[in-house]
Amino acid sequence: MIKTSCAKALLAIAASITVFSSPTVQAETVAAVKTAQLAPDALIRNLSISVMDAVRADKSIQAGDTHKIEVLVDTQILPYVDFERMTSSAVGRYWRDATPTQKKSLQTEFKALLLYTYAGAVGQIKNQTVDVKPLRASADDTSVVVKTLVRGQGEPIQLDYRMQKSANGWKIYDVNVLGAWLVQTYQSSFARDIGSVGIDGLIQKLSERNKQLASKQTGA
């Protein structure tokens, strides 16, 4: 049930993350500029292809070199994900009550947690292909859902992206794996934590967790 779903979900998150690796810096910049101007589904398609290729090409990523994965995710994923929107959606109604310092801390901690999730999921990718489904949106929509299907390991994994058009092109602000929206799933646990220990308490919890995960990675 949920365990199967979560498993595949995280596999798919990995799939989505591996989208963001490319070989050289110059190629990156050019590619980044080009892809940012594309339509959302074309953007996802390009990124998926380049990520899958990069994972297939790099043995150390397949072996699970967390540092390398994190570097890739950090340099490649940032231009295409709107972390502020992700954080504000996960925190929900309490976002308005947060001070700018708190907002910044929340964003930093949540981003670190998400990067860890992505890196962990990337390490589980083997040999999948990604089918990007035709986009169901009108030309002037600024908020779309791009649906993809990750094939390769048994049952295909549904992987959707919520994207919004910003000044710098289309940005991802939520990921859906097997029907569960990542940010939405964090929403109720964040709301509960803020309700009991406040926003500072939540920041504290997140930073403790991130420290724990960081030491786990260096220790491993």
Add this chain to the structure above:
Amino acid sequence: MSWIKSSDSTRFFCAALLSGSALLQGCASTPHANASDPYESFNRKMFVFNEEMDKRLLRPGAIAYKAILPDFVEKSISNVTNNVKDVWSFVNLVLQGEGAAAVEGFMRVVVNTTFGLGGLLDVASDMQLDRRSEDLGQTLAVWGAPKGPYLVLPLLGPSTVRDAIGLPADMYVMPSTFPADVGARNALSVVQLLSLRSGLLGATDLLSDVSLDKYSFVRDAYLQRRRNLIYNGDPPDQYDEGDYSEPQSKRKQLQPTALWSADVEVINNLPLSPFVSTAELGVDAQEQLALVSDDWTRPVALPELSVQVVAQDMSSE
């Protein structure tokens, strides 16, 4: 272990439910009550129990299973199990009235059983005849049964009342119920369980790492996942489009808020009629409740039963 027979899953399930129901009587909603989870305190205790069992028994067993068996053997075992499950999915697709998908499901089973050497190989997926998991819980949903509250079952994990009703049938249609010999059945059950658990090792470890509150993370992901399965990958949008970085007045309130958002928590904490709880409302009514905007003094058109409930709540304010 001779008391474990082919109907043991049913008996075990009934026993678990009976013992669980005794606990349910004493469950009041907690301060941060969640509309989908009125039995949260019971569920949390059961979740902790399941996690302990998993840590002590199941996870070590699955790690050993993965270490001992070669990859292709593990794959074959899971393929055979999935092939049997596909038969049950086919039955459910028929019950749901999904003609085209049922035909594909049937083709899948035929192809895998014949060309796939009795299910050992999954040839059908390579032919783009994808797996489609359907179970009795989803069929009941399609027939209109309300979801019922979220329920963590002992050892079996997350469920809802509706899914739990369908569970005995789902568990019956598994390779482990086929042999006549009790010993063989038990052995197959164990292998099946380890096979399932070992496939999820990487993901569950990651899940433990990244979820702040594992219980609510698993619950919300499970409920979203079930909803997605019932609507076959295309559920009606429940996502709150509100951009929380903007002031309240500018926020677009076009989409209904999530079922488990603070809005519904507020509604759930209101003194309800002693005869009706939100848990007894049908799934349609729950979704309609979610349509109530921030200004919930405005009456909302709801099915008959829930109109009375909500109207009472508002007038008592």
